[in-house]
Amino acid sequence: RRYHSEDPDEKAFGGRVEIRLANGETIVDEIAVADAHPLGARPFTRPDYVAKFRLLAEPVLTADEIERFLDLAERLPELTPAEVRELSIVAAPGVLASAPAPKGLF
Structure with missing residues (x-):
């Protein structure tokens, strides 16, 4: 339920x-x-969510990318359509190339 x-x-x-x-x-x-x-x-409070995001993002995003994303996310209600499109993240150099190919969900 x-x-x-x-x-x-x-x-x-x-x-x-x-x-x-x-x-x-x-x-x-x-x-x-x-x-x-x-x-x-x-x-969780807002700082808890930010801390969890940082913890999970640090191994795969640069510090600049983390800050860029958090800045946009904190301003979400006032973002322009162009800024909303920037909410996607960009992995740190080499992260995707070194990741094993996924076998699927199951």
């Missing part, structure tokens, strides 16, 4: 994990909402 909800205060993407150990024991845990969700255990 939460997954398909149109109410942003209710919509959530929780998760369930089930681990079967070598001794046959099974450990199961489930959360209804991600910790970072507004209803989660530790809701």
